[in-house]
Amino acid sequence: MKILVPIKRVPDPATTIRVLSDGSGIATDNVKWVINPFCEIAIEEALRIKEKQTGEVVLISVGQSTWQEQLRTGLAMGADRAILVKTDAALDSLAIARIIAKIAGDEKPELIILGKQAIDDDANQVGQMVAEVLGWPQATFASKVDITADKISVVREVDGGLETIAFKMPAVITSDLRLNEPRYASLPGIMKARKKELKEIAADSLGVDLAPKLKIKTLAAPPKRQGGRKIASAQEMVSLLHTEAKVI
């Protein structure tokens, strides 16, 4: 089975993010860049499916040249080849989804697996948009994927419990946190990755409408919460919650 896995480069989740004083962006000087954690889970799931059934795992990123780094890491985890759709422009989710759908049109995968959200813009949009542009079924927030013959059943993390839906391929799946635990790239994996194909395509050569309709005007830090007061005992805590905060 051929599986396409779109991935994004984001700041390491442990990074403390600081907004530039003019609100034009975030300070990137001490930022370590990594594969978005949910995308890592998507890669892992694709690799596990491939290991059970044979096939090919193709990574795709829509971004700048520097994103090669994360694609190489994905190749080192075990993906077979990668495509970087190069652009320096700030694209919105719909433009990115259209690019991925366009590549899917050429690559013809049976499955596209993405992360449910990127931990930088926290939008949670691209997977669902790709599914609609292609007219494919979607299973977002997947915590379990079962594949039989040409049918897939997916357990989804939703409000109040777990939902199971099913459909035929081709289809789009987005990963939740507990779908799997991603592997680390092994040393031989890293060596092999250097020789794997990483193709670059210019985003504006694809004939896709890239003009962003969602524009970021400015960024700001949120108001800071004033905490830090320490209480001596459980008894005093309850008393204060009752008499001072009046919440119990």
Added chain:
Amino acid sequence: MGDVLIFAEHQGGHFPKATLTAVHAGLDLAKKRGGKAIAVVAGDAPEAAAGEIAKYGVAKVIALAHPALKNYLADAHAQALAALAKKEGAEFIIATATAMGKDLFPRLAARLGAAMASEITAINDDGTFVRPTYAGNVMATVEIDGPIKVLTVRGTAFDAAKPGDSAAPVEKQNAEIDAGALKMEFVSFNATKSDRPQLTEARIIVSGGRGLKAAENFKTVLEPLVDELGAAMGASRAAVDAGFVPNDLQVGQTGKVVAPELYIAVGISGAIQHLAGMKDSKVICAINKDEEAPIFAVADYGLVADLFKAVPEMTEEIKKLKHS
């Protein structure tokens, strides 16, 4: 121009608080943009629920009916809502960022060729919106171009709409769905069994973290406090990953975002991903044995103590308070 279509998500005809926050935001948006607020309730027989939401201040309610809308599935719902939004000439379509809203609205936006702003927390007078990014550490002001704009709201950022004395007219419409294009099948829903309030509805939440050490301790140590307070129970990712509690109790950047009157964090360190889901709570209380734990920086009341001692003490103290 300026009309707002509000997708009123219901649970078997009942409207959770989360839905009422989207109604509130939709009413506010319509007022600011000089348009009408229209609620839409989808289902195989949505009339009764539509009659219910008609009391919440909207100009009209559309009961959007189709057999394919019986169980929620993204493809059928996106088709039906996109066709309706065009027919009604709405400029905005809005829902709450619940699991359903998050699943459906990006698909709907793509179908409409529209841009979407996820989980907005403010509607500005100049036409822009504010939304949290980077686990709530960066607030982005965004602008959406195009004749139709798609939005989800963060439930904790808006009040719930309140019912009035009069009810808006309900108009039944048959949804336009190309049944041949539907490819998804609903199999089952396995509900988390609990008699406690839902996280996004609760006035008080008590959350446990890795510090609880075992599923058993959630039962014997944390639950008595939860139930004494009539609270909802939440958890950190570490507690969920360890299998102590079900997945849908996770509070945080990638779980539920909550803002109750009182949030009590027990044995939770306060990683940014957890803070992203609870730092807008009115009062925050933390119990942790490590005085350096970051959770204390956002806590109004912090107790440096062993939770296995402090939590039962708190439970006892609250019992006494109730009987005094």
